[in-house]
Amino acid sequence: MNDKKIKAILESLGSEQVPEDVHKLGEQVFQDFINKTSESRTHFLWSKIMKSRMTQLVAAAVIAIAVFFGLGRFFGGTVTFAQVIEPILNANTLVFDFLVGQEDGPVIHDIVVGNRIRRTFSNMETILILDLDDAKMLTLDPLNKDATYMDIKGPIGEQTKNFMEFVRNAVTRLEGQEVEELGQKKINGRNAVGFQVHGHGIKIWADSETAVPIRIELRFGPTRYILKNIEFDVPVDESLLSMDVPAGYILCEQEIDLSQFSEQDFIITLRILVKHSFGGNFPESLGLEDFMNLAGQIQAEADEPKISEEEQVQIGMHFAPGFMFFQQMGPSGIQWRYIGKGVKLGEADKAVFWYQPKGSQTYRVIYGDLSVKDVLPQDLPE
Amino acid sequence: MAHPQRLEVFDQVKAKYNGLLTGALWRLTGDRELFAEAMQYALLSIWQNIDKLNKSTAGGYIYRIALSASSKAWRSRIGKDGQISRRIARAVSSSNENSHDLEAVYRVRKAIAGLPHRQARALVMRYLEQKDYGTIAEILDCSVSTTRSHVSKALSGLKRELSNE
Numbered sequence: 001m002n003d004k005k006i007k008a009i010l011e012s013l014g015s016e017q018v019p020e021d022v023h024k025l026g027e028q029v030f031q032d033f034i035n036k037t038s039e040s041r042t043h044f045l046w047s048k049i050m051k052s053r054m055t056q057l058v059a060a061a062v063i064a065i066a067v068f069f070g071l072g073r074f075f076g077g078t079v080t081f082a083q084v085i086e087p088i089l090n091a092n093t094l095v096f097d098f099l100v101g102q103e104d105g106p107v108i109h110d111i112v113v114g115n116r117i118r119r120t121f122s123n124m125e126t127i128l129i130l131d132l133d134d135a136k137m138l139t140l141d142p143l144n145k146d147a148t149y150m151d152i153k154g155p156i157g158e159q160t161k162n163f164m165e166f167v168r169n170a171v172t173r174l175e176g177q178e179v180e181e182l183g184q185k186k187i188n189g190r191n192a193v194g195f196q197v198h199g200h201g202i203k204i205w206a207d208s209e210t211a212v213p214i215r216i217e218l219r220f221g222p223t224r225y226i227l228k229n230i231e232f233d234v235p236v237d238e239s240l241l242s243m244d245v246p247a248g249y250i251l252c253e254q255e256i257d258l259s260q261f262s263e264q265d266f267i268i269t270l271r272i273l274v275k276h277s278f279g280g281n282f283p284e285s286l287g288l289e290d291f292m293n294l295a296g297q298i299q300a301e302a303d304e305p306k307i308s309e310e311e312q313v314q315i316g317m318h319f320a321p322g323f324m325f326f327q328q329m330g331p332s333g334i335q336w337r338y339i340g341k342g343v344k345l346g347e348a349d350k351a352v353f354w355y356q357p358k359g360s361q362t363y364r365v366i367y368g369d370l371s372v373k374d375v376l377p378q379d380l381p382e
Numbered sequence: 383m384a385h386p387q388r389l390e391v392f393d394q395v396k397a398k399y400n401g402l403l404t405g406a407l408w409r410l411t412g413d414r415e416l417f418a419e420a421m422q423y424a425l426l427s428i429w430q431n432i433d434k435l436n437k438s439t440a441g442g443y444i445y446r447i448a449l450s451a452s453s454k455a456w457r458s459r460i461g462k463d464g465q466i467s468r469r470i471a472r473a474v475s476s477s478n479e480n481s482h483d484l485e486a487v488y489r490v491r492k493a494i495a496g497l498p499h500r501q502a503r504a505l506v507m508r509y510l511e512q513k514d515y516g517t518i519a520e521i522l523d524c525s526v527s528t529t530r531s532h533v534s535k536a537l538s539g540l541k542r543e544l545s546n547e
Contacts, residue, residue: 001486001544006537009490010509018408025414026404029421030396033429034389371415 096230101289103226116241123293131243138243147249184208187215188229261321261328267370269322270353274345282340282352282368291323329355339381343368351381388432395428395435399444402511406445409510410452410491420455424448441521445503453495493543497536504532505540 094112099105107122115132127140130152137150182194182203192205192214205215216227245251274282277290329336340352347368354365354375362374365381375381403424411417427447428435434443494502500522507518519529 001489001541003537003541005486006490006540006544007509009487010505013409013412013487013490014510014512016409018405022408022414022417023404025418026400026407026421029418030400030425033422033425034393 093233093236094231095234095236097228099226099228100292101224101287105289106292111236111240113236113238113241116243118241129241129243134243136243138245140246140249145249147245147251149251190214261324263325263364263372265318265322266325267322267366267372268318269326270366271345271370272319274340280345282343282345284341286326286338286340286353288327291326332358334358340368345369354380388429391432391435392429395432395440396425399440402441402444403448406448406506406510407452410448410494410506411455412487412491416452416455420448420451423451423454427451442503442523445506445521446499449495449497449499449502449506452491456492456495489544490540493540496543497539501532501536501539504529505536508533 092113094110096110098108098110106124109120109122111118117128117130117132119128119130120126125141125143127142129138129140131137135152137152139148139150141147180196182196182205184191184193185205186192187205191208193208194203194205196203202219203217204213206213212230212232214228214230216230218225218227273290274280277283277293283290328334334355334357336353336355338353343350343352345368348371350368351365352368354363356363362376363380365373365375367373403421407417407420407424411420424447427450428444431443431447434440494505497505504518504522507513507521508515513521515526515529515533518533519526522529522532524532
């Protein structure tokens, strides 16, 4: 390109008037910014914070606590059965491993004492301690000795609570369900008897002597969940579940509220996910395990990120709420579908995802370039 | 700076430089989504550097922020190996009625984002904001001859960059 052409382009850009709607757009961005800034102590905003290792860890931690969304609703009935084993099921302590997707996927290890949970991960260093009564979560980074508190009021806390209830009462809640016996097998040296609950995609393996569940497999939408190595009433050092910041840790003053999330958060999260986990090609399906794997990747790279500074900020600002937006759809009764298989990031003419916002007559359709349109039901892409 | 005070100064800076920032970001992006993203980066940067913007030299700094923000917005776009997406291509095309080929316009915008800061600022003020050299020199706090040199070097840099692609 020669000087003349460059100057001509520059001059044409300089003579261009800013359209009125762009002025309005700028004003809207400013107002959004001011609104968030006003709530700055509890929201995802500050670039410096967002780029910090702790923020990356917190973003990943959100994925780890939101995995239980919707799982508590498998059984709706109340417990009226098995008076004998109920005291066992209401045991003071509960320990289990939780997997999403394949058996070799990342493992979440939970220690539950009363309404407190200590959660650790096979693919992340983070330790989470959840207090479901106070709806608070303490996040610990053992590598840097950082600690932060998060508010988990609202859906996250409630869903986690419901899920714990489900695990505790999984066997008793079989009452009234159409159950098929799967026979017996050895699981970790224990004789186990299996049941399959029709209509719910649930398999439960329980100790054949005590009837206490030791392995539960669930299928929820496209995603498979496995709870294994379940143990009740094992001795637990309760200091492990203390909500106090451990000695040697520094408390980050940042507090994070997880009750705010939007479509825009989801779109940015989708871009990060597709770009970094799938090389710019939308995956065959969109599942929880994809977000979990990316969360592990974010944590692994927290000190030496392979992504740009801007994307670090975006992850800090949008990854956790974007995931929340996605994960709460099912439990909130929002109809959605992922149709991104075979689409490349940037393809504006191909839809990848649609959902129907609550109370809306139209659908929001997200395309391969991550633009969004309102679409009538009859025009919804296949 | 305390939070309420920071908000107050931020509001003042915004009121004073809103037109400048909007114009610069629009001309550097030419696409509404890119513009909105760049504006977010710019506001964040203003917020973080509010102390620097509460001074008489703020004007020059605003240009620096605008250039940096548009550069970040461009870089965060997915265009597969830096290629422009069709949606942005359409937007760029429609935003430039003089219709130089859209790829060239895109490349110029992208190349501006890669220039050294002072050169880029001088170039943007001279061509995109159509300011005279005296005004630019005042904003950049340098002599007119230095300003001319910045613009000249910026044009050379663009030429070099655009001939390499």
